[in-house]
Amino acid sequence: MSAGPNLGRRRFLKVGAASAGALLVGWRYATASDRPLPYLGAQEEAAELGPFVRIEANGQVVIGARGCEIGQGVKTSLPMLIAEELDVDWQKVRVEQLPYGYIETDAGPSDKYGPQGAGGSDDIPTGWKDLREAGAVARWLLLSAAAAKWDVPASELRTESGKVYTKDGRMLDYGTLAASAAALDPPKDPVPVKTPDQFRIIGQPTRTVDAADIVTGRAEFGIDSYLADALVAVILRCPHLDGTVDKIDDAEARKIPGVKDVFAIPGPAPGAPFDGVLAAGVAIVAENTWAALKAREKLQVTWTPGPWGAESTRALSAKANELLDKGDDGVSVRRDGDFAATRKQAASRVDARYEMPFLAHATMEPPGAMLALDKDKALLIASLQSPGGASQVISALSGLPRKAIEIRMTRAGGGFGRRLNNDFVAEAVLIAQKVERPVKLMWTREDDLQHDFYRPFGVHALSATLDKKKKVLGWSHCCAATPRFYRSSATDRPVYTGCLEPDDFPAGLVANLDKTFFGVTSGMPRGWWRAPLHTFHAFAVQSFIDEIAVATKQDAVQLRLDLLGAPRELPYGGHGGPVFDTGRLAGVLKLAAEKIGWSEKRSDGHGIGIACHFTFGGYAAHAFEVSVEGKELVIHRAVCAVDVGRVVNPLGLEAQMMGGTIDGISTALNLAITVREGQVQQRNFTDYPLMKMAQAPRSVEVFVVPSERDPSGAGEMGVPSAAPALANAIYAASTVRVRKLPMLPELMRLL
Amino acid sequence: MEDKPIRRAKPTPIPAVAQSAKEKTLPLRVNGKDYFHEGDPDMPLLWYLRDVLRLTGTKFGCGIGACGACTVLIEGKAQRACLTPVKAIVGQDVVTIEGLASAQLHPVQQAWIEEDVAQCGYCQAGQIMAAVDLLRRAPKPSDADIAKIGNLCRCGTYPRIRKAIARAADKLQEGKA
Numbered sequence: 001m002s003a004g005p006n007l008g009r010r011r012f013l014k015v016g017a018a019s020a021g022a023l024l025v026g027w028r029y030a031t032a033s034d035r036p037l038p039y040l041g042a043q044e045e046a047a048e049l050g051p052f053v054r055i056e057a058n059g060q061v062v063i064g065a066r067g068c069e070i071g072q073g074v075k076t077s078l079p080m081l082i083a084e085e086l087d088v089d090w091q092k093v094r095v096e097q098l099p100y101g102y103i104e105t106d107a108g109p110s111d112k113y114g115p116q117g118a119g120g121s122d123d124i125p126t127g128w129k130d131l132r133e134a135g136a137v138a139r140w141l142l143l144s145a146a147a148a149k150w151d152v153p154a155s156e157l158r159t160e161s162g163k164v165y166t167k168d169g170r171m172l173d174y175g176t177l178a179a180s181a182a183a184l185d186p187p188k189d190p191v192p193v194k195t196p197d198q199f200r201i202i203g204q205p206t207r208t209v210d211a212a213d214i215v216t217g218r219a220e221f222g223i224d225s226y227l228a229d230a231l232v233a234v235i236l237r238c239p240h241l242d243g244t245v246d247k248i249d250d251a252e253a254r255k256i257p258g259v260k261d262v263f264a265i266p267g268p269a270p271g272a273p274f275d276g277v278l279a280a281g282v283a284i285v286a287e288n289t290w291a292a293l294k295a296r297e298k299l300q301v302t303w304t305p306g307p308w309g310a311e312s313t314r315a316l317s318a319k320a321n322e323l324l325d326k327g328d329d330g331v332s333v334r335r336d337g338d339f340a341a342t343r344k345q346a347a348s349r350v351d352a353r354y355e356m357p358f359l360a361h362a363t364m365e366p367p368g369a370m371l372a373l374d375k376d377k378a379l380l381i382a383s384l385q386s387p388g389g390a391s392q393v394i395s396a397l398s399g400l401p402r403k404a405i406e407i408r409m410t411r412a413g414g415g416f417g418r419r420l421n422n423d424f425v426a427e428a429v430l431i432a433q434k435v436e437r438p439v440k441l442m443w444t445r446e447d448d449l450q451h452d453f454y455r456p457f458g459v460h461a462l463s464a465t466l467d468k469k470k471k472v473l474g475w476s477h478c479c480a481a482t483p484r485f486y487r488s489s490a491t492d493r494p495v496y497t498g499c500l501e502p503d504d505f506p507a508g509l510v511a512n513l514d515k516t517f518f519g520v521t522s523g524m525p526r527g528w529w530r531a532p533l534h535t536f537h538a539f540a541v542q543s544f545i546d547e548i549a550v551a552t553k554q555d556a557v558q559l560r561l562d563l564l565g566a567p568r569e570l571p572y573g574g575h576g577g578p579v580f581d582t583g584r585l586a587g588v589l590k591l592a593a594e595k596i597g598w599s600e601k602r603s604d605g606h607g608i609g610i611a612c613h614f615t616f617g618g619y620a621a622h623a624f625e626v627s628v629e630g631k632e633l634v635i636h637r638a639v640c641a642v643d644v645g646r647v648v649n650p651l652g653l654e655a656q657m658m659g660g661t662i663d664g665i666s667t668a669l670n671l672a673i674t675v676r677e678g679q680v681q682q683r684n685f686t687d688y689p690l691m692k693m694a695q696a697p698r699s700v701e702v703f704v705v706p707s708e709r710d711p712s713g714a715g716e717m718g719v720p721s722a723a724p725a726l727a728n729a730i731y732a733a734s735t736v737r738v739r740k741l742p743m744l745p746e747l748m749r750l751l
Numbered sequence: 752m753e754d755k756p757i758r759r760a761k762p763t764p765i766p767a768v769a770q771s772a773k774e775k776t777l778p779l780r781v782n783g784k785d786y787f788h789e790g791d792p793d794m795p796l797l798w799y800l801r802d803v804l805r806l807t808g809t810k811f812g813c814g815i816g817a818c819g820a821c822t823v824l825i826e827g828k829a830q831r832a833c834l835t836p837v838k839a840i841v842g843q844d845v846v847t848i849e850g851l852a853s854a855q856l857h858p859v860q861q862a863w864i865e866e867d868v869a870q871c872g873y874c875q876a877g878q879i880m881a882a883v884d885l886l887r888r889a890p891k892p893s894d895a896d897i898a899k900i901g902n903l904c905r906c907g908t909y910p911r912i913r914k915a916i917a918r919a920a921d922k923l924q925e926g927k928a
Contacts, residue, residue, distance in 0.1 A: 071871030071906045207867040214872035215860040217808015217848035221873060224807035232802070257791070290791065290798040293814075364812055364820060364873040364905045413810070413873030414905050445813040651867050655911070659870055662907025685817040685903060694898040696909040 047182035049138035051101070051113055052082050052131070055182075059175025061088050061162060064098040066113040066131075067123050068385050069210075070415030071659075072715035073652035074123045076209045080648060081127050084201040085135030085193055087159040088174065095209045100387035100407035109402065111388070116409075118385040119420055119528065120575050121616040121713025124648055128711055136191040138181075142174055145181035196646070196708065205651040210411065222383030222410045223442070225370040230438035231260055233431045234292040236299055237281035237451050241523035241678045242270060242306030244280050249300035253284060256298065258291030265430055270307075273489045274525055276397060278423040278451050283431050289442055308523035308678035313457070316520055316675075317355060320459035320480035323518040324353070330478060330516035331495055334502040337512035339465075342474030346465035350551045354462070354540045355740040357672035358482075359455035359529050362688060365413020366448040367424035372438035377404045380428075383412030385419035393422045397429040416663075417528035421453050449688055450680045453527025454673055456482045456499055457520070460540035465512075470552045472563065474512035477540070482522040484532070495519050498528070501574045504537050505585070505614060508570040509563050524675060530663065531716035534615045535723070539668070542611035542724035543739065546731065556728065557593045557610060561586055576616035576712070584643050584705075585612055588621040591641035591703055596623035605629075606636060607733025611725035617712030619643040619705075622661060622725035628734040631748055635665070635726075638697040640718060645709035653714050658700040660718020666691030668723035669744045777841050781806070782850025792838035797821045799837050800847060808848035808876045812903070819902030822877035823847050829884035848876035851883065858926070859883050862919035870906035878902050882916050891920060 046056040054062040063082050067074035079095045101112030114130050115122065139159060146164040147154040149172070158165050162174045174181075196202075213219035238244065250262040267280030282301050286292035323329060343349065363383075370381040371394075378394055387407045395402045412419060428441040458481025465474040477500070484498025496517035507513055529535070545563075549556035567583020589612040593599075596608055605627050612621035625637040640657045647653050670689050674681045682688045727738050730747060740746045776787040781804060788799060800806045800823070809832055812820030816831040823832045824846040851857045856864075859882050869875045881900045889896045897916050904912070 069871075073870070207864065208869055208872075210872065211864045211867065211869060212856075214869045214875055215848075215856065215863045215879060216852060217806070217876050219872055220807075221810075223811065224801075226805065288790075288798060288802040289811075290794045290802065294791075362905060364818070364871065364903070365810070366812075411872060414871045416905075442811075445815075445818075655867065655870055655908070658910055659907035662909060663905075666907065684815055685813050686815070690818075690903045690905060691907075691909075692901050692903060693909045693912065694901075696907070698894065698913060699910045 047178035049141050049178070049181055050134050050186070052134050053086060053138040055174055055178035057175070059173060060094060061086070061092060061174065062094045062096055064113070065095050066098045066101070066116050068116065068118040068387065068409050068412060068415070068419075069097070070118050070383075070385060070412040070419070072118065072123070072656060073208060073649065074118070075411070076206055077649045077652055078123060078127045078131055079209070080201050080206060081131040082135035082138075084199060085132045086139050088162040090201050090204070090206065092162065097409060100391060100409065102388070102391055102402050102405070104403055116387055117389070117420070118415055119417070121618065121716045124711050124713045125617065132193045133191065136193045137186060140187050140191045141181040141184050142177050144184055145177040146172055149177070149180070202648050203646070203650065206649045207651060220410045221365050221413050222370065222381065223365055223368050223413070225381040225410065226440070227370060227372055227438040230370065230372070230440050231285045231287065231435055232289045232292045233283055233285045233428070233439050233441045234296050234444070235265060235281040235283045235427060235441075235447070236296050236301060237279040237447060238267065238303050239450060239679045240303055240305040241308040241311065241675075242267070244304045244306070245282060246302040246304045248282055250282075252298035252300070253295040256286070256291055256295040258287035259284060259295045260287065261285045261435060262295070262299065263434055265427065268487075271487065274421070274423065274453070274487045275489050276393065276423070276426040277430065278453075278525060283434075285431065285435050285439070292442070293444070305678060306523065311523055311678045312676045313357070313674040316457055316482065316522060317459065320518070320520050321353070323480040323520065324459060324461045324478055327478065330518045333496050333500050333515035333517050334507055335514055336507070336510070337474070339474040339476050339512045339514040342465040342512045345467070346473055347468040348466045348552060349463065350466070350544070350548045351461070351463045352544055352547050352739060354460045354543060356458050356460070356536055356539060357674065357741055358457045358524060359667060359671060360449050360452045360673050360682070360688060361414075361416040361418035361529060362449065362690065363412070363414035363416060363418050366443040366445060367418065368443050369425050369428040369441045370438070371425070371428040371432050371441070373398060373429060373432040376400070377406070379406045379408070380425065381408045381410060382425065383419060384409050384422075385412070385415045385417070386422060389420070390422045390425045393426050394429055397426055398433070416530045417532070418452065420528050445684045449673070449682050449684065452673070453525045455529035455532070455535070456484050456526045457522065457524070458482070458499060458536055460536065462540060462544040464544070464548050466548070466552060470554055472506075472510050472548070475506055475510040476514040476516075478516045478518065479536070480518035480520055481536075482524060482526060483519045484526050486522070486526050498533050499536065501533055501537060503570070503572045503574055503577070503580065505541060505580070506563050509565065509582070523678060531615050531719040534613060534716070534720040535664075538611060538613040538720035539723045539727070539741065542613065542721060543727050546609065546724070546728040547737065550731070557589060557598055560589055560612065576614070576618070580614050581619075584619045585614055587705055588612055588619045588641040588643050591705060592621035592623040592639050595641065595701060595703055596625060596637065596639045598623070605733065607729050607731065609725050609728025609730065609732050611721040611728060613721040615717045615720050617644075618714060618717035620657070620717040620721050622664075622721045624726050624729040626726070626729040626733050628730065628736075628747070628751070631751065633730065633744065633747065635697045638700045639703070640700055641703045641705065642714075642717060643705035643707060644714050644717060645707045645711040647704060648711055650704070653704065654702045656714040657702045657718040660716070661700045661722045662691060662696050664719040664722025665726050666696070668726060668741055669695075670742050672742050777837055779837060779840065779845070780843065781845045782847060788837055793836045795833050796823065796835040796837055796840060796845065797832035800832060806847050806849050810873055810876060812874065817903070818874070819881060820874050820877045822880040822902060824880055824884060827884070827887060829881045848879060851879070857883065858922040859886065859915070859919040862915040862922065866911045866915040866918060868908050868911040868915050870908055874902060874904045878904065878912055882912070882919065885916065886920055886923060890923060892916060
């Protein structure tokens, strides 16, 4: 796979009437709108400078955004990287979403635009390399064109704000040079990128490029796409894990005006990988959404329950605790020194267990897909996180070659990892094959909560041994969880992948350390949930550190700093490595402590709690000030300190940290997916209650460590340390230790 | 491989919306325009707006009135379009996010841009409509007033929503002064 920019004269978006028209296919016709469509008319001519940059005849600079915009801001931040090196005025740039860029080369399948999926907070660290290069190459082409025109060496020219200047003050703008620049061959050698002192766009607070469209309702999400002749489909899915359709009585459903067809959708074969649909069900296809939903209400289906009728959250918890109690059947994840031996010499010992529930992603825009499937081609318009995966799913189920599948990404109404799976795309393929018309598959909130790839369930048992001087001698972290990789095509991963990370803090910092994993059998589908295993790790480890500090009467910040020791890089094999910098984690911890006023005594019943964590190359710490008044938890202050290296868009970083903090505490306080008799119990926001404004902190104070290091991403780092910092603050305010999530019902039970 | 889109531009036909009152049609008024709905009178306004008028700025989030993504103004009041059958709003003025701006953006829309509120952006049309209604009732809203907006935001933009409402309130006050 070539991750680099595939330069040359390939066109990145067709210009002219054809492309403007093509955009309209996915665009709703707002018959009730006063405004004309954003149709700019045919451009006479445009020059393409590599796959990401187009300069139109009128001088308009258009930059392609390759990522999946799920709210993490990449439709703004990635084009900023290109614009910086291109040396144009950001205010004058128009950003366009690029489609999925699958191409076939002599060397095999490739990606025209480089990686386009949204996962692992990878977009910025990847784009920092290849997208800046792409911008620099486009600028090089313009400089070369100017050099030829003036017959002066390119080295004697400079660029600024979309113009090329000679030393003696002559000037040409990019629009004038674009056509000749586009005719040049790309450079043979790498083109240097700017030094940071030359940055004019990177580091500037930059608003989301789609803001005006969002606030006027014009921004297009997957659910907003319509195609001519498309029918709307909904599916009544089997509520039993791995259950099947027994009998269908669709007589009443078919009477609803507008209903076109009702038919069964087979589930995956028992035990087979979840690489197609997720569950068996009955599809209803109708002329509009309301008819489909109404017919679904009338549908009578008898299900055959699957093999998981005995599965319940209670039983999973009991099993996990039993495995941890026995302790002799685990997979060793990491072993340093001799933890068992430290038990004999220890002056004191601390033990605690933490339980974390299944979680749903609950993206505000539920999954869905608009698919036109023809004999020789397909078009998918959808909110995606993995367009490459969607292409593979469509190809596998339809038999179409991947190059015949066009995929257009819209803005996505949230992702959080849900859309890394493309089960909804697979469903759309099966329905489109049956009805032989374009299909718009709609999921409701009930569908979404009941048929997700859930964050794994797990119980974490931690044990620490300390010497007389209260120094940590040994550390044991045993995790019994439903493994993340369940019915996955990826069979080569260790069983603990996605649940327990060998090199996470305090690995490498405690001489005697054991990490052991116990797999708990479950029929619940599992997936990636924003900052996946780090949400487990941080809650268990950072709560436990606090418990050690309390038990041994140490300062919770100092204890962490003592463990981190001198600033240095430790090897880190997980995603976000290859190193973990103890100094950077200590840095955000100290910053959060300073900002919350850690050293100030509270006499007003308020408690403060703190936590820090390393996630995917970024470092974050949280501190909260709370009080527990009767049965009410009040969050007075929320502080987040972050070090993600050089900041590309400060406004975007602050948004991600604010949002990550609120996601972290919203989830920790109230959210759980539970299972009973092999069925998910939650149905809608009434029993999966996302935090509302009234419960959220009025502000999240975000503090950024200035840094010259290459940037990490920022989409996930804001989540993990929020929950343990809140639990630690609750303890400080109430002396009630919450070890089970969700926190609020547990706190109320313990109070 | 050729890069041009494989499906030629085929604009979606404009949905049939009756232009005059007939028998068994419901007269509806959306963003200042009259429509006559010939379909199911029980159809929620949300699906009428989205599937029939293709006004897709109003979003579906839960279908039970819990999330507020479908919030529109009916006679100036914020209402959940997913729970409002079209037959219940005959003769009433409906304003959606598409109809909020006049020659200029509404001050609330402008404040949303200036505070860079949106992350994924999906819930924001509903948030904006709720804020417009709040500012109509409480031109100088307190923190507690603002906290009564029960619209869900999965991205956690609440602190910036608060700032944007305060900014819009100031702007609206200036306008009156």
